[in-house]
Amino acid sequence: MEPVLNVRNLVVEYRTPRGVVRAVDGVSFTVPKGKIVGLVGESGCGKTTVARSITGVLHPSARIAAGEMIFKGRDLIKSPTEHWLDMRWREISFVPQSAMNSLDPVYRIGTQIEEVLVERGGKSRVEARKRAADLFDMVGLNPGRLDEYPHQFSGGMRQRVAIALALALNPSLVIADEPVTALDVIVQRQILDVIRELQRKLSLSMILVTHDISVVAYLTDKVVVMYAGRIVEHGPTVDVLERPRHPYMMGLNNAFPDLEGETHDLVPIDGSPPDLASPPPGCRFQPRCPFALERCGTEDISTLTDGDGAAVACHRSGEADDLRVRAREAATWMPV
Amino acid sequence: MDAGMSASPLIEARGLSKRFATPARLSDIFGVKRPDVFAVNKVNLSIEAGESVGLLGESGCGKTTTGRLLLKLIDPSEGDVLFDGAPISDLAGDALIAFRQRAQLVFQNPFDALNPRFTIERALAEPLVNTGVDSATHRDRVEKALAQVKLPPLARFEGLFPHQLSGGQLQRIVLARALVLEPAFIVADEPVSMLDVSVRAGVLNVMREVRSSLGLAALYISHDLALVRYVCSRTLVMYLGRIVEEGPTAELLKAPLHPYTRALIQAVPVPRVDQQRAPLPIMGNVSDARGRPKGCGFRERCPLALARCAEEEPQLRPIGAERRVACHIV
Numbered sequence: 001m002e003p004v005l006n007v008r009n010l011v012v013e014y015r016t017p018r019g020v021v022r023a024v025d026g027v028s029f030t031v032p033k034g035k036i037v038g039l040v041g042e043s044g045c046g047k048t049t050v051a052r053s054i055t056g057v058l059h060p061s062a063r064i065a066a067g068e069m070i071f072k073g074r075d076l077i078k079s080p081t082e083h084w085l086d087m088r089w090r091e092i093s094f095v096p097q098s099a100m101n102s103l104d105p106v107y108r109i110g111t112q113i114e115e116v117l118v119e120r121g122g123k124s125r126v127e128a129r130k131r132a133a134d135l136f137d138m139v140g141l142n143p144g145r146l147d148e149y150p151h152q153f154s155g156g157m158r159q160r161v162a163i164a165l166a167l168a169l170n171p172s173l174v175i176a177d178e179p180v181t182a183l184d185v186i187v188q189r190q191i192l193d194v195i196r197e198l199q200r201k202l203s204l205s206m207i208l209v210t211h212d213i214s215v216v217a218y219l220t221d222k223v224v225v226m227y228a229g230r231i232v233e234h235g236p237t238v239d240v241l242e243r244p245r246h247p248y249m250m251g252l253n254n255a256f257p258d259l260e261g262e263t264h265d266l267v268p269i270d271g272s273p274p275d276l277a278s279p280p281p282g283c284r285f286q287p288r289c290p291f292a293l294e295r296c297g298t299e300d301i302s303t304l305t306d307g308d309g310a311a312v313a314c315h316r317s318g319e320a321d322d323l324r325v326r327a328r329e330a331a332t333w334m335p336v
Numbered sequence: 337m338d339a340g341m342s343a344s345p346l347i348e349a350r351g352l353s354k355r356f357a358t359p360a361r362l363s364d365i366f367g368v369k370r371p372d373v374f375a376v377n378k379v380n381l382s383i384e385a386g387e388s389v390g391l392l393g394e395s396g397c398g399k400t401t402t403g404r405l406l407l408k409l410i411d412p413s414e415g416d417v418l419f420d421g422a423p424i425s426d427l428a429g430d431a432l433i434a435f436r437q438r439a440q441l442v443f444q445n446p447f448d449a450l451n452p453r454f455t456i457e458r459a460l461a462e463p464l465v466n467t468g469v470d471s472a473t474h475r476d477r478v479e480k481a482l483a484q485v486k487l488p489p490l491a492r493f494e495g496l497f498p499h500q501l502s503g504g505q506l507q508r509i510v511l512a513r514a515l516v517l518e519p520a521f522i523v524a525d526e527p528v529s530m531l532d533v534s535v536r537a538g539v540l541n542v543m544r545e546v547r548s549s550l551g552l553a554a555l556y557i558s559h560d561l562a563l564v565r566y567v568c569s570r571t572l573v574m575y576l577g578r579i580v581e582e583g584p585t586a587e588l589l590k591a592p593l594h595p596y597t598r599a600l601i602q603a604v605p606v607p608r609v610d611q612q613r614a615p616l617p618i619m620g621n622v623s624d625a626r627g628r629p630k631g632c633g634f635r636e637r638c639p640l641a642l643a644r645c646a647e648e649e650p651q652l653r654p655i656g657a658e659r660r661v662a663c664h665i666v
Contacts, residue, residue: 042532184394185559189603189616211532214605238609248534255537257566259589259604266566268538272502 003030004173004205005054010067012049012058021276023049023062025229031173034203036195038220038237040210044273045226051175051209055094056084072172089120093166095159095176102162103150109161110146113168121169135164139194156187163194167202177209192218213252217241225249228273228284235310245312245320247289250327270335283315290332291316291323344421345382346553347406347439347521351415352379353577354401375401377577378415380652385520386551390568390585392558392600398577399557403523406555407439408432419521437467440514442524446506446531447498456493456501456509463517481512484550485542504535508542515546525557540566561604565589573597576633579652583659593661595638632664640665 012024024046031037039047052058054069056076069076071092076084096102104112110132117128133143139160150158159179166174179195180188196219198204208220216223216237224234225246233246244250254267271288274280280287286296293315301313316323326332355372376398383389393399404410406417408424416423419435427435443449450459460478469477479490485508487493498506507528514522527543528536544567547554558564564571564585571588573581573596581594592598602616632638635645642664650662 042534185561186394186599186603186616189605192605193616212605213533213607217607217609218605241607241609252533256533256607257540257562259562259565259601259606263566263586266537266540268504268536268541269534270538272504272535273532 001033003032004071005031005207006068006070007050007054008068008070010050010053010069011065012046012053012062013065014059015061015063016277018277022065022279023229023276024053025279027067027226027229027231029224029231029234031205031207032222033205035221036199036204036206036208036219038208038210038216038223039226040213040216040223041226042211042273044228044276046229047209047226048177050226051177051207054173054207055092055175056088057094089116089171090169091171092173092175093169093171095162095166095174095179097178098182103158105150108147108149109153113146113161113165116165116168131168132164135168138167138198139164140190154187155183156190159183159187159191160194163191163198167198167204170202172205174204174206175209176206178211179208180215181210181212195219213241213256228279229276230284231313232285233310233312233314235312239310243320244324245310245317246285246314247291247316247323247327248285250324251288251333254328254330254333265330267330267333269333283313291326346385346387346420348382348418349379349402349406349415350418352381352402352405352412352417353377353414354398354405354410355413374577376405376412379574379577379579381572381579381582383521383553383555385553386547387570388547388554388556388568390556390558390564390571391574392561392564392571393574394559394600397574399574400525402574403441403525403555403557407441407523408435409441433467437517438519439521440517440519440523442511442514442522442527444526444529446503446510449510450498450506450513452498454497456496456498457490459498459509460490460513460516463513467517469517477516477518478512481516484515484546485509485512486538486545487512502535503531504538507531507539511539511542511546515550518550519552521553521555523555523557526559527556528563529558529560543567561589561601573600578633578662580634580663581659581661582652583655587659593655593659593666594634594663595640595665596634599637632662 008028010024010027011022014021014023027050039050041047049062053064064077067077103109113132113135114125114128117123117131118125123131132146136143136146141157141160153161180191183191192215199206210216220237222235223237223240225232225240227248232248233240233244240249244253251269255269257266269288274284274287282297282299283301286292289296296315299315301315354376356375357372358370379402391399391402405412408427411425416425419439424435454462457478460481461474464474464477475490482490487505487508501509524543528539531539540563546552556564556568568585571583571585572579573594575596581588581592581597588597589601592601599616631646631648632650635641638645644664650664652660652662654660655666
């Protein structure tokens with residue numbers, strides 16, 4: 001089936017006082033219809049820049065230097081701005097991280113939802129009112145509270161409003177950037193459940209940007225792992241989390257504490273991600289990788305083809321099964 | 337006074353409360369009386385020398401305020417904190433400086449906690465300067481603290497400023513700055529929440545090792561159950577300014593007693609795909625901390641609440657030798 005979105009070799013650059021920084025360097029992935037794709041990585045890996053490129057709300061200092069984003073048969077990057085603007089919210093909508101700041105404090109919440117429905121969706125006032133009530137119901141809010149102001153809602157309720165707003169016009173693609181990061185665990189779980197239920201009911205296509213592997217495991221069908229501006233591994237969530245083929249993912253599995261099972265000693269990945277103003281040659285994880293060979297420091301491994309299956313950007317991917325066994329040993333990750 | 341507590345803890349809170357006045361409003365001129373916020377409400381806790389205790393709770397539950405009260409960064413509205421058996425409320429002058437040397441705070445955000453215009457060396461020596469430690473010993477003590485947090489010697493940081501270091505290194509510097517005074521007690525408020533997963537483990541390991549090698553007593557304030565499980569032998573769970581459950585971490589997480597602790601544990605997603613998660617046994621949102629709470633603070637969200645829960649505030653009572661819970665039903 002035709003994917004909803006097909007991103008090909010996306011390159012995004014930022015102008016900074018220290019020169020041009022390539023925050024996203026040749027990223028390719030697809031979003032299948034009716035699936036949730038997790039876009040995961042650490043701060044600065046470029047995941048938010050990818051999400052912002054798709055919604056067309058990049059920072060003024062950023063520009064898309066190359067690549068394609070095929071959405072419904074048209075390349076968004078080559079499309080005129082009016083086309084892109086027209087798509088926004090009607091076809092591609094956005095759930096921000098902090099719903100606290102994304103609602104206007106001086107307007108009633110109902111008014112803000114109706115405005116989207118009337119201005120962008122071409123509905124009449126009466127239809128909009130009814131649809132707003134339905135949307136409230138859908139995300140588990142009491143439609144009787146449509147006339148309240150944002151400050152009367154808790155953080156979790158505001159996040160529900162943000163989800164309702166994103167779904168208002170039945171978009172083909174929803175992009176959620178860390179939708180639960182600012183929330184407490186219990187509220188977090190409630191919002192994750194809302195997203196999960198709506199996704200099943202409406203068979204939403206969604207990109208979920210997050211740094212949290214647990215959220216990826218809970219919600220997504222497919223995961224795209226980014227490191228230092230590039231994709232290092234992608235595939236069905238089960239495969240990537242349970243049988244990672246990239247040493248970075250293998251290392252992460254030892255690095256965070258778990259709530260279940262034995263308490264084993266955590267093993268950090270030595271070092272930190274590279275400075276993107278002067279990235280290392282070859283594989284970008286190579287300076288921190290315990291399995292690096294000489295060629296890893298010289299030969300580039302940037303392009304990943306996106307079939308429906310999984311793919312990994314590692315020179316030693318053929319030995320993944322052996323490496324995974326060695327990666328479980330703490331000694332493997334000790335700095336030499 | 338409580339089961340499982342030894343006679344002389346290093347630090348002890350007795351009936352500790354902190355109220356904050358709600359900010360003034362226009363309606364004040366009409367004489368409308370606004371209730372205070374009960375941030376911390378009659379908290380009793382004790383930490384022994386060398387013990388690591390987790391303080392678990394959601395935002396606004398009073399966990400950070402409790403940490404600040406224990407360090408005398410703010411003064412309580414009621415109750416007192418005993419350090420080595422002596423109350424800290426009337427410490428002043430030299431006695432207060434001596435207390436500050438022994439009880440230190442590790443900040444949450446390493447990117448904000450260091451003065452950007454101080455070199456790393458100066459940042460680490462500053463606590464020694466402030467407490468009047470002989471300057472001839474500064475360099476040795478800074479080197480020692482750096483070694484404790486597994487950072488290279490000072491020579492490697494010569495002339496470097498905080499912005500030139502990574503987050504993981506900065507958080508170790510912040511920890512070293514607390515250790516340079518050789519404290520007996522540290523409060524670490526969300527010590528790794530600003531760090532990425534791949535470097536977080538390194539900082540957690542350092543904290544664990546430092547605590548056991550130096551025999552430090554530590555209070556880890558966190559919302560992260562997995563972190564508390566990894567570093568703390570005993571855990572306190574806080575809700576709306578009160579401690580609702582307390583016990584050895586492993587037991588508390590395996591068999592939680594309080595309905596709130598159960599909901600917390602149930603809510604956390606785990607990094608496995610096949611997870612079977614039961615629906616959340618909790619309703620609604622955190623109640624307002626303003627006004628004098630009557631009955632159990634959790635009752636409105638509790639699936640098990642009885643009529644009694646609205647009338648009578650449950651007190652912490654012992655369950656077995658080492659656990660305590662504040663719930664009428666358990």
